[in-house]
Amino acid sequence: xxxxxxxxxxxxxxxxxxxxxxxxxxxxxxxxxxxxxxxxxxxxxxxxxxxxxxxxxxxxxxxxxxxxxxxxxxxxxxxxxxxxxxxxxxxxxxxxxxxxxxxxxxxxx
Amino acid sequence: xxxxxxxxxxxxxxxxxxxxxxxxxxxxxxxxxxxxxxxxxxxxxxxxxxxxxxxxxxxxxxxxxxxxxxxxxxxxxxxxxxxxxxxxxxxxxxxxxxxxxxxxxxxxxxxxxx
Numbered sequence: 001x002x003x004x005x006x007x008x009x010x011x012x013x014x015x016x017x018x019x020x021x022x023x024x025x026x027x028x029x030x031x032x033x034x035x036x037x038x039x040x041x042x043x044x045x046x047x048x049x050x051x052x053x054x055x056x057x058x059x060x061x062x063x064x065x066x067x068x069x070x071x072x073x074x075x076x077x078x079x080x081x082x083x084x085x086x087x088x089x090x091x092x093x094x095x096x097x098x099x100x101x102x103x104x105x106x107x108x109x
Numbered sequence: 110x111x112x113x114x115x116x117x118x119x120x121x122x123x124x125x126x127x128x129x130x131x132x133x134x135x136x137x138x139x140x141x142x143x144x145x146x147x148x149x150x151x152x153x154x155x156x157x158x159x160x161x162x163x164x165x166x167x168x169x170x171x172x173x174x175x176x177x178x179x180x181x182x183x184x185x186x187x188x189x190x191x192x193x194x195x196x197x198x199x200x201x202x203x204x205x206x207x208x209x210x211x212x213x214x215x216x217x218x219x220x221x222x223x
Contacts, residue, residue, distance in 0.1 A: 031209055042200055042214040043152070088152070092209050095140065095164070099152040 023089030132201030
């Protein structure tokens, strides 16, 4: 199937540091969505990117869609303990939302 | 506003028993999805309903799994007979449209089959 690949699988971050997680596809994406799942919780929608080169910010989170629309990234600045969880990117194929394997983030205080 | 509601939140059963998971989508949403999440396979789409009609059930693992949506406000996912490998978290999600929409997930049902 048309999957999205996420790297890294795990990200251990010192509180206060920045990090970036990546989402890659071998085919052009019509759009990309990002979700966050806290430990023991359910996926919660963060954002959707549609346009080539699009950049959107939510406080300390910056989402970017590549120019070729084959990759996306999520950058978190000044990581806090509230950022703990798994971040998924997902692509739509018609009505189906296909999720990547996620990047699981842990934070060292 | 109430989000997607799922019940039960936790279910522990023995192999061979029937399990029924329930979902109430957000009012006004006409698309409903059932997902299964495991460490090994991640989030997998099991079945998709649009306007109460099953559109795609290609993700349903085998005949032991069945899903229904008798009306716009209720759906069930049934496993009969259950097996230990069915142990997972099952999520229901709904959206107001058919594509490119944010999906609203319920809290999930954590199923353990002994």
